[in-house]
Amino acid sequence: DAGVTQSPTHLIKTRGQQVTLRCSPKSGHDTVSWYQQALGQGPQFIFQYYEEEERQRGNFPDRFSGHQFPNYSSELNVNALLLGDSALYLCASSMGLAGPDTQYFGPGTRLTVL
Amino acid sequence: DAKTTQPPSMDCAEGRAANLPCNHSTISGNEYVYWYRQIHSQGPQYIIHGLKNNETNEMASLIITEDRKSSTLILPHATLRDTAVYYCIVSRNAGNNRKLIWGLGTSLAVNP
Numbered sequence: 001d002a003g004v005t006q007s008p009t010h011l012i013k014t015r016g017q018q019v020t021l022r023c024s025p026k027s028g029h030d031t032v033s034w035y036q037q038a039l040g041q042g043p044q045f046i047f048q049y050y051e052e053e054e055r056q057r058g059n060f061p062d063r064f065s066g067h068q069f070p071n072y073s074s075e076l077n078v079n080a081l082l083l084g085d086s087a088l089y090l091c092a093s094s095m096g097l098a099g100p101d102t103q104y105f106g107p108g109t110r111l112t113v114l
Numbered sequence: 115d116a117k118t119t120q121p122p123s124m125d126c127a128e129g130r131a132a133n134l135p136c137n138h139s140t141i142s143g144n145e146y147v148y149w150y151r152q153i154h155s156q157g158p159q160y161i162i163h164g165l166k167n168n169e170t171n172e173m174a175s176l177i178i179t180e181d182r183k184s185s186t187l188i189l190p191h192a193t194l195r196d197t198a199v200y201y202c203i204v205s206r207n208a209g210n211n212r213k214l215i216w217g218l219g220t221s222l223a224v225n226p
Contacts, residue, residue, distance in 0.1 A: 004157070033213070042201060042216030043158065056213060090157055092214075100146050101205050103214060105157035 003027055004106035006091050012112045013081050021076040021109045025093030031055075032074040033103060034066060035090040043090055049074050050097055078111075086113045118202045123221045126196075132189040134220050136202030139183040145206050147178060148214065149187045151198040158201065161187065192224045 003026035013019050025032055031050045035043035045058035049068035068074045072093075078085055088110050092103035119137040126132040138147065149161040162169055162176045164185070169176045175188040189196055201219040 035216075042218055043214075045213045045215065048213060058213070088155065092158075100148075100163055101214065102148070102160055102163060104160060105150075107157045108155075110155075 004091060004093050004104050006089075006106040006109050008109060009107065010110045010112075012114065014114050015081055015083060017081050017113075018077065018079045019081060019111060021078075021089050021091075021111070022073065023076070023091030023093075023106060024073045025091075026104050029093035029095050029104070030072050031094045031096060032068060032072065033092045033094070034074070034076045035092065036060070036085075037088040037090060037108070039087075046076070055097070081113045083113050086111060117215070118204060118217055120200075120202050120217060120220045122218065123223070125223050125225060126189075126192045128194060128224055128226050129191055132192040132196065132222060132224070134187040134189075134200050134202075134222065135184065136186070137184045138202070138204050141182050141204050142206070145204045147176065147182075147185050148203045148205060149174070149176065150201045150203065151196075152201070152219070153195075153198040161200075192222075194224050194226065196222065197224045198222060 005024045007022045033048040034046040037043040046060050047057040048055050052068045063079045065077045088108045090108045091106045094103045146163050146165050148163040150158040152158045162174050164176045178185045199219040199221050203214050
């Protein structure tokens with residue numbers, strides 16, 4: 001058990017709606033990364049938060065936004081949902097921005113957009 | 115970021131060693147090699163990482179060639195629970211541009 005928790009585990013939304021996914025990092029970790037994983041594909045990097053700031057971002061539109069709180073937990077928000085946003089959303093935590101980037105993953109949130 | 119190449123699938127008999135290869139010919143000197151695995155629809159699980167030297171932990175061994183252009187993950191005594199998709203990833207070890215870039219991985223089937 002890596003200690004990263006995510007909520008909810010499953011979610012069903014309709015096109016155009018907005019969704020918020022939550023992540024609590026492993027104890028002692030201060031960096032949170034979010035990934036999207038479509039069926040049969042490897043995870044795709046969305047963005048990474050450190051010290052409550054977005055430090056880097058993958059190739060995702062502005063409809064995807066996030067936040068990190070002082071306790072290092074994080075939220076991923078997706079606006080104007082599209083059918084193609086249906087995926088497993090993974091949160092990973094790690095320590096700092098230097099040294100090996102060993103990331104520990106949560107179980108994911110399965111989002112279905114109808 | 116360096117890209118990796120892995121075979122799409124492999125089979126292994128239960129109790130035997132599973133050797134999963136990975137090519138990363140464009141790896142830079144400041145990039146680590148990471149291995150993760152993902153059991154069906156669960157979150158990926160960290161296995162091991164290395165920079166230059168071979169590494170071993172309770173889960174696996176990582177053998178990196180001297181030129182660092184390829185590596186092999188070894189599961190010494192594979193069990194049915196090791197059936198998963200195994201991802202080999204290279205990532206920088208510092209700076210704001212660190213991120214894990216994932217390919218399609220190797221689907222390992224451990225057979226009884």
